Amino acid sequence: xxxxxxxxxxxxxxxxxxxxxxxxxxxxxxxxxxxxxxxxxxxxxxxxxxxxxxxxxxxxxxxxxxxxxxxxxxxxxxxxxxxxxxxxxxxxxxxxxxxxxxxxxxxxxxxxxxxxxxxxxxxxxxxxxxxxxxxxxxxxxxxxxxxxxxxxxxxxxxxxxxxxxxxxxxxxxxxxxxxxxxx
Amino acid sequence: xxxxxxxxxxxxxxxxxxxxxxxxxxxxxxxxxxxxxxxxxxxxxxxxxxxxxxxxxxxxxxxxxxxxxxxxxxxxxxxxxxxxxxxxxxxxxxxxxxxxxxxxxxxxxxxxxxxxxxxxxxxxxxxxxxxxxxxxxxxxxxxxxxxxxxxxxxxxxxxxxxxxxxxxxxxxxxxxxxxxxxxxxxxxxxxxxxxxxxxxxxxxxxxxxxxxxxxxxxxxxxxxxxxxxxxxxxxxxxxxxxxxxxxxxxxxxxxxxxxxxxxxxxxxxxxxxxxxxxxxxxxxxxxxxxxxxxxxxxxxxxxxxxxxxxxxxxxxxxxxxxxxxxxxxxxxxxxxxxxxxxxxxxxxxxxxxxxxxxxxxxxxxxxxxxxxxxxxxxxxxxxxxxxxxxxxxxxxxxxxxxxxxxxxxxxxxxxxxxxxxxxxxxxxxxxxxxxxxxxxxxxxxxxxxx
Ligand SMILES: [Zn+2]
Numbered sequence: 263x264x265x266x267x268x269x270x271x272x273x274x275x276x277x278x279x280x281x282x283x284x285x286x287x288x289x290x291x292x293x294x295x296x297x298x299x300x301x302x303x304x305x306x307x308x309x310x311x312x313x314x315x316x317x318x319x320x321x322x323x324x325x326x327x328x329x330x331x332x333x334x335x336x337x338x339x340x341x342x343x344x345x346x347x348x349x350x351x352x353x354x355x356x357x358x359x360x361x362x363x364x365x366x367x368x369x370x371x372x373x374x375x376x377x378x379x380x381x382x383x384x385x386x387x388x389x390x391x392x393x394x395x396x397x398x399x400x401x402x403x404x405x406x407x408x409x410x411x412x413x414x415x416x417x418x419x420x421x422x423x424x425x426x427x428x429x430x431x432x433x434x435x436x437x438x439x440x441x442x443x444x445x
Numbered sequence: 446x447x448x449x450x451x452x453x454x455x456x457x458x459x460x461x462x463x464x465x466x467x468x469x470x471x472x473x474x475x476x477x478x479x480x481x482x483x484x485x486x487x488x489x490x491x492x493x494x495x496x497x498x499x500x501x502x503x504x505x506x507x508x509x510x511x512x513x514x515x516x517x518x519x520x521x522x523x524x525x526x527x528x529x530x531x532x533x534x535x536x537x538x539x540x541x542x543x544x545x546x547x548x549x550x551x552x553x554x555x556x557x558x559x560x561x562x563x564x565x566x567x568x569x570x571x572x573x574x575x576x577x578x579x580x581x582x583x584x585x586x587x588x589x590x591x592x593x594x595x596x597x598x599x600x601x602x603x604x605x606x607x608x609x610x611x612x613x614x615x616x617x618x619x620x621x622x623x624x625x626x627x628x629x630x631x632x633x634x635x636x637x638x639x640x641x642x643x644x645x646x647x648x649x650x651x652x653x654x655x656x657x658x659x660x661x662x663x664x665x666x667x668x669x670x671x672x673x674x675x676x677x678x679x680x681x682x683x684x685x686x687x688x689x690x691x692x693x694x695x696x697x698x699x700x701x702x703x704x705x706x707x708x709x710x711x712x713x714x715x716x717x718x719x720x721x722x723x724x725x726x727x728x729x730x731x732x733x734x735x736x737x738x739x740x741x742x743x744x745x746x747x748x749x750x751x752x753x754x755x756x757x758x759x760x761x762x763x764x765x766x767x768x769x770x771x772x773x774x775x776x777x778x779x780x781x782x783x784x785x786x787x788x789x790x791x792x793x794x795x796x797x798x799x800x801x802x803x804x805x806x807x808x809x810x811x812x813x814x815x816x817x818x819x820x821x822x823x824x825x826x827x828x829x830x831x832x833x834x835x836x837x838x839x840x841x842x843x844x845x846x847x848x849x850x851x852x853x854x855x856x857x858x859x860x861x862x863x864x865x866x867x868x869x870x871x872x873x874x875x876x877x878x879x880x881x882x883x884x885x886x887x888x889x890x891x892x893x894x895x
Contacts, residue, residue, distance in 0.1 A: 287822035301817035379653040
């Protein structure tokens, strides 16, 4: 190898900077895989995706879900997605931007969804996550609570849970917490 | 003078046994002799990425192995907790850049060696910086950083008309990694041995606890730490991002984790554990670093000189109980988007993006439809979702030559559905594109795997 490099070094000394083209930005493996995920998205009518930073930044995007069934019917909930350069080795970071009264989403937007953390596998994709998020709204679950109060109400008094969800989505207080309107 | 000469010969005595004598197990282009030894001193330029536990060892080992032109890049400053194993640093160095102190200390101890430090992030350097080195040696603890260097090194690789990698474009990497009593050393010759991306599954995924466990039913010290890091931080610092390299942030997480642990009567939260859990690192052991670094330095010398065949291609070391080492020969992913040859296409400068996409449908290796195209950081066309399709549709009628900044050749990434009827499946591939009749390209540049 040294012979080859020696020749190269000598050439380099002779011709410094021969091409004046600006370097082409390289693509991380994460960006390339995400490009594939996004181009193959197959979203239900209740979900849409947008790219606030434009078409050249696919690594940060938002997904909006409008449940067509269940307690959250009529609401509009937006999630932010942050994709790492080693995606899908690492799961996307997902947060709920809309303040929501939900047993599995806390008031800071953290989401308890198994495939975002302990059950993430590189064979999963963005589509899987969006479906998972959608199901959180049609089937909220009191067994994995991030909002303990909401989970307890869902477990003990589903009628009251329903009215609390309605009140939060219409914009108002549930207990001490104020929710902005999202209908 | 006689003394100096004697000193010099004694210093390279062991190295001379490798470089001046022929042997049976040598590399293909090995030419033993003093010229080889001198060339390594004069021409071999080696970059060490990372000046931490492994980096300190690597710089010392490479300097003592006859390399005289070394550079080191690291963005970190020295912390007190580094001093037990990062042996080039002293108490008075705390707070100074690792790269600068490491370079200075090795140059003080090993005469004739020149080490240029770079106190910055690896992303701050242009490709030309990396391209200038003969071999890149990695002493890192993150997959992200390894992946980045891998992308850079693989981007230099070109293939000839028979689909073979062109040796002069190959940027060898030697990678070391340690976690506690375990470690690995590997040789990456892009195009020949697997790159990081080919075998990224070798790195175990980071342990992630369910958020609801952290919030409701913590049972272990790491649960308390992750609660403070992932949930409590957001609750208290609305909008401010947690920075794992900021000691004040880390201290805050530590003290919150302690409170949480007290609440649930969970023992074992310490500052070191907090750092370990948050940054996903296992405490480093000095002897593991020394062993792995020695293996890496030797492989570097073998690649440079040809004095022996290189490791093929992945060595693991385990010193947890007794000692176990093993070499595994992993194979390349032929379709790897980083190091694979992809598909070669020759185009007219007037060909539009739409025409390229039609050609992909006719290309017998692909038969690709529903094509989306990316070039560098730019999304040229997305067939879905509708919002992106609308944003990129106008590119379809523009010539690809123009979209690629009038470069005579370049790389595109395409995804779509490909294959023969009945066997069609989702496919993602690299396209090496060259434009006909554009001045300044040699035949070899035009050639490709197709
Ligand atoms: Zn590869």
